[in-house]
Amino acid sequence: MDDIGMSGFCVKPRCGGGNGGGAGNKCGRWNPTVEQVKVLTDLFRAGLRTPSTDQIQKISSQLSFYGKIESKNVFYWFQNHKARERQKRRRVSVTEQHEIHREDRVSVSSAKHLVSINQVSGPERAMETLQLFPLNSFSESDSEKLRIVLLMIDRIS
Amino acid sequence: MDDIGMSGFCVKPRCGGGNGGGAGNKCGRWNPTVEQVKVLTDLFRAGLRTPSTDQIQKISSQLSFYGKIESKNVFYWFQNHKARERQKRRRVSVTEQHEIHREDRVSVSSAKHLVSINQVSGPERAMETLQLFPLNSFSESDSEKLRIVLLMIDRIS
DNA sequence: AGCATATGAATGAATG
DNA sequence: CATTCATTCATATGCT
Incomplete structure (x- = not known):
């Protein structure tokens, strides 16, 4: 289901497919x-930069006339297009005023670490999602997962 | 994400990872x-969807065994994962059902079909103009895209 | 063939 | 909870 695996490399599914006709679509990415x-x-x-979900659906539907397409493709397309436009412009702006600040952005986030995330989850309504623990998630010998689960149990007891 | 439609696996080798060396993690982000x-x-x-602060702390502590991690990372992870699951659900739902082949000669009856499909967006104020767009009347002229553009204009302003 | 660019896809980090 | 931004990965394509 979710998560693409995470580890190393990508295997390209060689789909050879002969595709018929015009818009040849290989498998893999759109x-x-x-x-x-x-x-x-x-x-x-x-002027459309960030289409809403409904707009994405409609655009995708209309575009499906030309070939296989999914909503997420439209979503990503706009995201990327906008981001890259901004990216380009950013480079140009930096270049034109030749600021020697070849800054490293790493230092920016250091102070924020101290800020705890307590603000988000309120004291009340603390746990309600944890009750549905199936307890069958550790089918294998994943001791670490089991350990976490056990640690969580005390909270709901 | 969910299955990317291909059979392969992807993993990204990044800095960090439990690998050796105290390799400097150049990445600013987790x-x-x-x-x-x-x-x-x-x-x-x-079943865990919105962990409480305490749960986040515990999870973070346990996960720190595998590598550098902070509470906020866990918090964000759940937020993102939940949001994207839902988002994905939404995007896949409507788009998949109608594969439109241009070779199909759609007759008059198809108009109702299109209307019924697109009606999911909203009961009132349905932009009928866009939904009644007949996908079979023209092949590759500019009229369709122009129409789409014009129909979207009102939303972007 | 190898490198360079363009671009689809993914996800961490926020913000409202 | 949703939406957005930034960064990165992966791959397709084009150029030399």
Whole structure:
């Protein structure tokens, strides 16, 4: 289900497929048709930058006419397009005023670590999600997981 | 995310990881190890969705065994994971059902079909113009994309 | 062939 | 809880 595995490398599924006709789609990642890109670009140029969920659905539906597409593709497309536009512009701005500050961004977040996250979860309504523990999650010999589960148990008891 | 549609696995080798060396973690942001992700995922699948502050602390403590981690990382992880599960649900739901083939000669009756599909967005104030867009009337002229653009304009302003 | 760029996909970190 | 931003990974494509 969720999570793509996490570890090392990517195996490319060689799908050879002969695809029929025009928009050849390999398996793997979506590759948009020229028409799809055209429409998306037009929408972007028209001023649409962050489409809502409904808009994404509609756009995706319309674009499916040209070929296989999912909502998430539209979502990612706009995210990336916007981000990269900003990215480019950022580089240009930095370049034009040749600031020698080749800053390292690492130091910025240091102070924030001290701020605890207590603000988010209120004291009341503390646990309600934990009760549904199935207790079958440790089918294997994952001792660490078991340990955590046991540590959590005391909270609900 | 969920299955990416391919059979392969992906893992990203990043800095951090439980690897050797005290390798300097150049990343400013937390990079979970595979074990950490595994435990977190397991907890999530076990039903934990919104851990309390105490739970976050405990989980973080346990996970610190595998590598550098802070409470806020755990907090964010659950937030993101939950949000994206729901988001994904939403995106996949509507889009998948209609594969439209351009070769299909859709007759008059298809209009109702399209309406019924897209009606999921909202009862009132349904942008009928967009939904009644007949996907079969034109092949590759610019009219469709122009229409889409024009229909979206009202939303972006 | 190898490198460079473009871009789809993913996710950590926030913010409202 | 949703939405957004930033950064990174992965791959497809193009160029030399």
